[in-house]
Amino acid sequence: MVPQVVGQDKDAARQALLDAGAQNVVFAYVNSDAPDGTVVAVDPAEGSPFVSADTITISVAEPYVVPEVMGLSADAAKAAVEKAGLTAKITYVESDQPHNTVVAVSPEAGTQTSEGAEVELSISSPYPSDPFHLLQYFDCTSREAATFLGQESYALAFGGTHSNGDANTSYTSPAGDVLTFTDKPEAPAAGSGADDVLANGATIGGVRLAFSASSVPAGGTAETEAGVRAVMEACGFSTLKTLATQDDLIAPEPADGKHFICGYGEDGDWSWAVIIGGTDEASQVIALACPKNRFNGGVNLSSFGGYAADYIAYTSLF
16 A cells, blocks of 8 residues: 655655555656655555555655746747746846847746746847837837837828738828838838738838938938938948949939939848938938848849949939
8 A cells, every 4th residue: 555655755755665565666846835855746646555566656846946048038938937837927128138038037047936926037128129220120020010110109001911921011100200011112102901911910021211300310311421321320220331322323314303312231131221312392211121132133223233222212212
């Protein structure tokens, strides 16, 4: 018969089973609020008959401990905390650590606690630091981008998808900035429909921002390198490769009275551009970003001498 061992120290319980004739005693460790190392259950149960060859499993208490989750994704960390019998509370914080990863844990890993205790996970924000940091949208899921734009009071202007399922949708800020998610960010925004396609999971293939007059950064209307760099800073762009103006166009030529400067750059896997210009009466400031391969073989630049900056500016403005 299985002797009474619940509540005993695990070693004492094992010896009691051996003394009762068991030859195959194993331990199983379970989270419990009982004292560490004490027996909380036995299988077969106390008082059950057994033969010496049967496996007797002693369930031994071990404390609830905060697991090591630093650097894990939010989902993986939450799952680890819940597997440890605890409750995860997620808080998003600004951080220079990778997007949507754990940057702090409270209580810290290794802390003994009780069943269901709350563990606060500080997660590097999955959202852009501001609506103008265009490259950061590619670090978001489309649903996170939709949530962020709602928090920033951007209103859906139109919503649809391209034939490949990528988003073709536009939002307008209270100040009048127009933010468009499209595979062709060099072209002016165009579309119809009213579906919130980002919230529904449509992929972000590119992003285009048309600044309102009140949102253009200081110096950002000047058709100079300094003007381009002012907009670059506002958008989080860093590596400027080329500059072009209307005087650099090979073909076609812009209409009389139109002028621009366009800066083109590449940061990591992404291409970006800043375009400032139009006419004396109506100048625009536009920024865009997309995967690098769009302007490195994805579109035909032959009419523009192979220069992405010329093509982007002409397509955007003329």
